Amino acid sequence: MIWWLALAMVAAGCGQAEPVVKIGFVAPLTGDQAAHGADMLHGVELAIADAAAEGPVLPGYRLELVPLDDQRNPAQAVSMAKKLAADPAVLAVVGHLNSSCTKPASAIYHKARLLHTNPVSSNPDISRQGFDTFFRVCATDDLQGPAGARFAWQTLGARRVFIVDDLTTYGRGLANEFETAAQGLGFSVLGHEGITQGEKDFTPLLTKIKALGPDLIYFAGMFPEAAVLIRQRRDLQLSAKFLAGDGVYEPTLITLATPEAAEGVYVTALGADIHTVPTANTFVEQFERRYGRLGAYSAYA
Template structure:
């Protein structure tokens, strides 16, 4: 039945007045809400979430989510819940700068966890610095990141200035090898790690037979490996990531290069490498800038919780994502206000016990935790070298 016929024009008039009062009071309530007041604290996250390195980026993100979910389950920070705002930098420096600009322009983002790759973190860090926005990298190992003089840049992993020499010493002292070919993927991470290995290896009496670069995304290394085979090195050291390393190791085996050890760094020590290389991965070595997860107190509970939450076991970088989030959470707990300025002010004083051990930061923003571990693939599984 028509409303006007039943109640008349006056009835309609009073209903409209009532609606108007309701809307005005609602708007007034919103306007009277104190500026900047929110029940949510937003933390940015940046890593490759698509493309060939997405698996490692997803481990980082999931690790960060575990730390955030844990604090939210306890009521958050001063009654405010934390929210992770994740963006995909595609492991590309230009995309990383674009992501950094978006986070910098959003005043609700109080800190950023990221990026995975040194080649992404280094250019992005300048954007965050201009915005007074703390960035905590879980996994960027190139020393240059914290040598720029920026007071807002921190990381929970140690650097290639330690990882490269660590691998060189392992090759010389444990594997007893004296000749090597050194390859890198021409990125800030890969080239920097390879440089540090080569420098330390030569200083210890090792001989570099060839130094060569490949491109990220390359899949066919047959011609390069055939050339390397003719040099008869004892070791190939590769500074780069698991997609290229997996293909390289498979092709080494198909060319009969079984007696040449393949050694790499933390960009390769990932389950995804074994998925690519399969049984050919066995015997591959790779260092990591943290402890073996099996040797960490409380690791079983972490693995079980991660597996239940995400449906698969954690890769090694889940630990780094977790601790990078803990660094930001600890700063937010210490900060007088959950804003950029106060987080930046307290960040140098942050200290906590996380999955990687005890973390605090030196004057450059580097972690004081310098644990390094060498792994080898046995039975198609990464295992720490005794």
């Protein structure tokens, strides 16, 4: 793989006035999930700065980051992937955030023979496509879903759960993994319904859930919708605990939901808190000195 990359870098630099090796980055940089995208972008920026400080990756060439916005939209993700694939100086891509964007884009990168590293898209089917250009640094939802179910059963003591997902590749996949594991543990699954990203009123759904008397709501989706669910759950005085997947792992959630409503919410993550990893101390210090608070997925990117 190193030999292949070296040859590709030489080919990409031929004929350019200022030889560069370009690294593509794609994530939602605008819209309601931009907080995740910006945190990932900062991680990549820091990695490239560190690499440049150590000297050229290939003598005579410099690294250049090409950040693009997929707007958390699969069609836009494919468009951005094609744009990177059309540039012969682009040799590798870091992205995307959402599994629904990563999966179709990965096929574009594979066809173009671009090295594709993914920080956080956790749907297991992405890597089951068999693309030898795809590498992922996070755990997958066939691990996260069952782990969440075990935590709910063993630690929270929950027995009656209602499952909600956002109908995306990530959300539905994670919810199904959780549901299968929950049934195996002996949970009473009272229902499983989907919502649409961007919705602002979940009162009818939450009213239905309250009438069923669950002791847990499990949500597989992203933090903007989770914030609305959490806030409206409190307004309805729905006492069920709230557990969500890693798409909700974002400090902005507390502000959006209000600290009062977010208190007591549980979230699973795809790895250990980076602040607890001794070998990551230098990275954390450099990142927080340059950008402020470390994002949920900055270290993965």
